[in-house]
Amino acid sequence: MPSREGxxxxxxxxxxxxxxxxxxxxxxxxxxxxxxxxxxxxxxxxPEEVINLYHEHGTCEQYHSELKTDLDLERFPSGKFATNDLILHLGCFTYNLLRLIGQESRKKNDAPVKKKVFRRRVKTVIQNLITLASKMVRHARKHYLKFGNNSPWFLTFKRVYTAFLC
Incomplete structure (x- = not known):
């Protein structure tokens, strides 16, 4: 019985x-x-460990994809190695900070999301917590951030901000 090539x-x-x-x-x-x-x-x-490591390779690829697309580090801005090295280090630092914020935001159910998630993508953290609408107010020689009355992410933002205060 003949079979196809390959x-x-x-x-x-x-x-x-x-x-x-x-x-x-x-x-x-x-x-x-x-x-x-x-x-x-x-x-x-x-052998079981090799198989587990291989299957976790996909998760690693997701993180790599986030670094490239969500932080726009797919192409480096300069032809100089030292400049690109600095950009990559700053990008990795930023990425790790955003991942920490995303993990902290998951610790309580005060975020306005429909289902519980294992992790928040960096793009989601940027959209929901970093670019949260606010305005800078100066009053009595102090500076404040003022948020809208109906900001759905305010409680999560406040909790995450408080968690990272020293």
């Missing part, structure tokens, strides 16, 4: 003697749906 078909046979029969019968096998995964590694760990 496809392999495996055949096999087994001799089986059914009950109530004296003579063995030959059973021919065709195995069309064979699944096989191969992981090449230099790590000296158990």
């Amino acid at each position: 496809k392999r078909v495996f055949y096999g046979s087994v001799e089986v003697t059914p009950k109530n029969m004296n003579q063995p019968l030959r059973q021919v096998l065709l195995i069309p749906d064979l699944s096989f995964e191969s992981y090449w590694t230099t790590l000296a760990v158990e």
